[in-house]
Amino acid sequence: MSLVLTACQDQVEHTAPAIHDRDSVAMMTSYGVNTLISDSGVIKYRIVTERWEVNTNRHPSRWIFDKGMLLEQFDEKFHINSYIQCDTAYYFDQERIWKLYGRVRILTKDGLRFTSEQLTWDENKHELSSNVFSKLVTPERTLQGSHFWSDERMTRYFVSNSKGSFERDDFGGGNSSAATAPSDSSASPMRQPATPQRATTTIPIMH
Numbered sequence: 001m002s003l004v005l006t007a008c009q010d011q012v013e014h015t016a017p018a019i020h021d022r023d024s025v026a027m028m029t030s031y032g033v034n035t036l037i038s039d040s041g042v043i044k045y046r047i048v049t050e051r052w053e054v055n056t057n058r059h060p061s062r063w064i065f066d067k068g069m070l071l072e073q074f075d076e077k078f079h080i081n082s083y084i085q086c087d088t089a090y091y092f093d094q095e096r097i098w099k100l101y102g103r104v105r106i107l108t109k110d111g112l113r114f115t116s117e118q119l120t121w122d123e124n125k126h127e128l129s130s131n132v133f134s135k136l137v138t139p140e141r142t143l144q145g146s147h148f149w150s151d152e153r154m155t156r157y158f159v160s161n162s163k164g165s166f167e168r169d170d171f172g173g174g175n176s177s178a179a180t181a182p183s184d185s186s187a188s189p190m191r192q193p194a195t196p197q198r199a200t201t202t203i204p205i206m207h
Contacts, residue, residue, distance in 0.1 A: 028054040046072040063091040081109040096123035113137040126152045
């Protein structure tokens with residue numbers, strides 16, 4: 001009987017490591033964002049997203065747009081002349097790198113249209129890249145391929161393992177295509193006004 005009582009008294013306490021909330025809690029989370037962004041005192045951009053999280057406690061720190069993101073640029077008449085749209089976006093503010101995922105859509109003010117499922121924009125190198133299937137459409141040509149590279153204004157671009165329609169001058173042999181974007185314009189109807197803010201970071205292809 002004493003052996004049974006002794007065994008019952010020798011209980012081992014099981015503990016788990018402490019959870020530190022501050023290691024992952026966001027510094028700011030905004031919902032239903034529809035904000036105008038000014039540059040040099042002139043409203044030039046709009047950002048629309050269902051959820052915008054700024055998290056400096058993660059390593060590396062980042063902005064998170066996990067409910068979709070739309071960036072628009074306006075011309076001097078407040079018409080939309082370019083945009084960037086995707087399902088999910090991350091901006092790593094210390095590295096100055098954007099990563100876009102899911103139904104990435106871009107329209108430049110020169111009329112170039114880009115579609116892919118993934119895009120990386122490196123602000124330091126001033127370049128855009130994707131290692132998945134991507135499609136470029138301009139008034140003169142259509143390019144498709146599994147690897148894409150461009151300067152951040154998308155005036156010079158390169159597609160490897162490409163296929164599509166080309167002008168006669170585009171054929172130079174090999175399995176890749178490089179081109180310079182033509183000059184064109186595209187405008188969209190105005191949207192409703194939103195909350196103005198001053199720009200805190202540059203926006204690709206929108207210069």
